[in-house]
Amino acid sequence: MSDQTRKIAYTEAVREALDECMARDDKVIVIGEGVPDPKAIFGTTRGLAEKYGPRRVFDMPLAENGMTGICIGAALRGMRPVLVHQRIDFSLLAMDQMVNNAAKWHYMFDGKASVPMVIRMIIGRGWGQGAQHSQSLQSMFAQVPGLKVVLPVTPHDAKGMLIAAVEDDNPVIFIEHRWLQQIEDHVPRDHYRVPLNEARLLFEGGAVTVAAFSYAALEALSVAKALAATMAIYADVLDMRTARPLDIEAVIRSVSRTGHLIVADTAFHTGSIAGEVIAQVTERAFGMLKSAPVRIALPDFPVPTSHFMTEDWYPGPQTIAEAVLDLIDADRGTEDYARLCTVLQPQSRHDTPNRDFVGPF
Amino acid sequence: MNPSDSVSLYRSMLRIRRVEEALAARYAEQEMRCPMHLCIGQEAIAAGVCAALERSDSVFSNHRAHGHYLAKGGNLNRMIAELYGCSTGCCGGRGGSMHLIDLSVGFMGSTPIVGGTVPLAVGVAWAATLKAGREVVVAFFGDGCFEEGVVHESMNFAALHKLPVIFVCEDNDFSVYTRRDARQPDRPIHEVAAAHGLRAASGNGSDVDEVFGLATEAVDRARLGEGPQFLEFRTYRWREHCGPNFDDEFDYRSEHEIKKGLSECPVDFYKSRLALTPGQEESLIDSLEKEIKKEIDAAFRFAQESALPGVGDGLSKLYV
Ligand SMILES: Cc1ncc(C[n+]2csc(CCOP(=O)(O)OP(=O)(O)O)c2C)c(N)n1
Numbered sequence: 171m172s173d174q175t176r177k178i179a180y181t182e183a184v185r186e187a188l189d190e191c192m193a194r195d196d197k198v199i200v201i202g203e204g205v206p207d208p209k210a211i212f213g214t215t216r217g218l219a220e221k222y223g224p225r226r227v228f229d230m231p232l233a234e235n236g237m238t239g240i241c242i243g244a245a246l247r248g249m250r251p252v253l254v255h256q257r258i259d260f261s262l263l264a265m266d267q268m269v270n271n272a273a274k275w276h277y278m279f280d281g282k283a284s285v286p287m288v289i290r291m292i293i294g295r296g297w298g299q300g301a302q303h304s305q306s307l308q309s310m311f312a313q314v315p316g317l318k319v320v321l322p323v324t325p326h327d328a329k330g331m332l333i334a335a336v337e338d339d340n341p342v343i344f345i346e347h348r349w350l351q352q353i354e355d356h357v358p359r360d361h362y363r364v365p366l367n368e369a370r371l372l373f374e375g376g377a378v379t380v381a382a383f384s385y386a387a388l389e390a391l392s393v394a395k396a397l398a399a400t401m402a403i404y405a406d407v408l409d410m411r412t413a414r415p416l417d418i419e420a421v422i423r424s425v426s427r428t429g430h431l432i433v434a435d436t437a438f439h440t441g442s443i444a445g446e447v448i449a450q451v452t453e454r455a456f457g458m459l460k461s462a463p464v465r466i467a468l469p470d471f472p473v474p475t476s477h478f479m480t481e482d483w484y485p486g487p488q489t490i491a492e493a494v495l496d497l498i499d500a501d502r503g504t505e506d507y508a509r510l511c512t513v514l515q516p517q518s519r520h521d522t523p524n525r526d527f528v529g530p531f
Numbered sequence: 532m533n534p535s536d537s538v539s540l541y542r543s544m545l546r547i548r549r550v551e552e553a554l555a556a557r558y559a560e561q562e563m564r565c566p567m568h569l570c571i572g573q574e575a576i577a578a579g580v581c582a583a584l585e586r587s588d589s590v591f592s593n594h595r596a597h598g599h600y601l602a603k604g605g606n607l608n609r610m611i612a613e614l615y616g617c618s619t620g621c622c623g624g625r626g627g628s629m630h631l632i633d634l635s636v637g638f639m640g641s642t643p644i645v646g647g648t649v650p651l652a653v654g655v656a657w658a659a660t661l662k663a664g665r666e667v668v669v670a671f672f673g674d675g676c677f678e679e680g681v682v683h684e685s686m687n688f689a690a691l692h693k694l695p696v697i698f699v700c701e702d703n704d705f706s707v708y709t710r711r712d713a714r715q716p717d718r719p720i721h722e723v724a725a726a727h728g729l730r731a732a733s734g735n736g737s738d739v740d741e742v743f744g745l746a747t748e749a750v751d752r753a754r755l756g757e758g759p760q761f762l763e764f765r766t767y768r769w770r771e772h773c774g775p776n777f778d779d780e781f782d783y784r785s786e787h788e789i790k791k792g793l794s795e796c797p798v799d800f801y802k803s804r805l806a807l808t809p810g811q812e813e814s815l816i817d818s819l820e821k822e823i824k825k826e827i828d829a830a831f832r833f834a835q836e837s838a839l840p841g842v843g844d845g846l847s848k849l850y851v
Contacts, residue, residue: 208783230714231715297566299566300565302629302644303629469846471849475565475624476839479625483842
């Protein structure tokens with residue numbers, strides 16, 4: 171199979187990035203609860219323990235804060251740890267070390283030392299994950315100067331951004347989404363980097379700008395394709411890819427053509443990184459906006475477990491499509507609109523990413 | 532121990548076992564749409580510890596909470612309804628298996644962030660002391676949880692203030708698929724607790740008499756103001772960490788270990804302790820099984836006939 175045709179899943183792209191980084195640099199170590207176990211963090215660390223041995227691939231005690239500090243210490247001595255949390259929610263126990271130490275060390279000590287470390291964390295969703303296993307906390311991390319915060323959406327970017335993150339001399343929060351894990355994509359075999367500060371235009375339209383984070387970017391892309399196919403409405407879709415730094419230039423470039431901005435996020439509405447995008451675009455390019463920007467995010471409530479309650483909880487493709495139509499005052503009384511709605515119909519139960527997905531996770 | 536106590540301990544374990552087997556059997560229907568951690572194999576700890584408590588005593592638990600909830604007297608109907616996501620569930624559907632509560636029997640809450648509820652148990656014990664009450668509080672957690680810093684911070688504070696709290700560590704040797712020896716040095720867990728200043732003991736978590744005996748002593752001491760107690764129980768988790776199935780095809784435990792673990796079934800093992808003639812034993816077990824089955828069937832019916840929450844029902848109760 172050539173590079174152009176080879177397709178692999180997100181989890182495999184992550185695994186490949188780790189594998190290549192470990193092969194190239196013996197200072198790269200991978201640690202986390204379950205890293206060498208049979209499930210191998212959803213397959214993303216599969217085979218690494220066998221290949222690189224127990225001195226570089228570790229399981230760890232359930233001690234998130236302490237282990238984060240220990241990894242920071244190892245990084246100060248030249249190691250390049252990749253620490254993994256199966257849920258972003260577990261990383262909350264390590265907030266002190268991430269925010270007070272990792273993020274500050276280089277600055278606080280006048281650049282005399284740095285913390286080259288990656289902390290992978292996975293956003294959960296669906297199958298009754300509930301209040302403590304399905305949070306999207308990217309904006310909490312993005313608020314902290316000194317951290318880089320990235321949210322790759324495509325397998326291509328997952329590989330390239332993880333390589334860039336491992337090779338970066340700063341602490342990088344690398345946020346994956348449970349519902350992206352089975353997505354397949356063309357992923358080159360080479361060792362390549364995707365920069366940690368650039369949004370990517372996933373779909374070029376011109377009528378409306380939809381800037382989106384994480385899983386929401388994939389949904390926005392499906393909306394753009396559906397709008398184009400059914401209603402001949404062409405939207406720009408930007409996969410923001412990073413939450414810190416934010417590539418506001420890319421958003422402004424798009425808004426300068428469209429005049430309309432929708433920002434979609436997977437997080438709670440208030441304080442979401444989507445709000446920050448809107449604030450910065452408004453501050454810097456107010457004159458370009460023909461309408462008030464729209465934020466699409468989750469209700470300001472913890473996510474309940476019951477699937478009866480979560481039906482319609484998450485904004486989805488339909489929400490994004492309606493926002494686009496509102497902004498351009500599109501006529502909904504048409505057959506095209508009916509066709510759009512049909513195309514956007516979810517193919518699976520609302521609490522699973524696809525038909526094959528069954529619990530417990 | 533008098534015979535009626537033995538029967539009620541047996542009954543408590545059997546009931547937990549049958550409830551969880553019923554959950555496991557029906558999980559594949561995909562109507563209980565939430566992660567679920569079964570305690571099959573570990574029932575004696577829940578049953579023995581809770582039997583030593585009074586109704587007004589309190590319990591906190593973790594992700595593997597069904598047994599603790601039921602042994603403390605938590606309402607079965609409301610638990611099953613919770614797993615089905617119904618309005619009649621103990622959290623109105625907001626929690627699922629990983630979040631249970633029944634305040635009417637002192638089951639204060641269970642949550643799945645490892646270590647999350649341990650300091651809360653200490654806080655409840657602290658409040659009880661401040662109010663000069665006689666309440667005793669139990670925190671159930673696993674050997675993995677013992678690694679969390681917050682547990683040690685909690686033990687330190689509890690010892691400092693001689694709080695009436697009992698730390699119950701269920702050592703099934705695993706955190707998910709990771710053995711204790713990949714996470715902790717080779718030293719007894721309870722000795723670490725003792726070094727924190729707690730009175731600590733360990734025992735066989737598959738022997739409900741032993742659990743009950745140690746728990747009774749610990750509860751008495753805690754109630755008398757002798758400060759925090761720590762109980763470590765060895766036990767064996769039969770099924771996968773999360774979910775209804777056996778997962779021994781992953782080869783993470785040796786055949787010998789599996790055989791030994793299953794052979795130490797706390798429920799079966801206890802039959803002989805009932806000290807009944809074969810005929811008496813058979814008729815007792817038969818009647819318990821029937822009674823429990825009836826209760827379980829009724830609980831599933833209750834759930835399936837319950838009102839369901841709607842889309843907007845999650846958008847309330849964020850604040851008081
Ligand atoms: C802070 C935190 N870290 C990791 C997890 C993922 N996790 C859930 S249960 C569990 C294992 C806990 O092991 P133990 O405390 O021994 O309890 P057991 O599952 O064996 O009953 C892990 C790692 C979590 N829920 N919370």
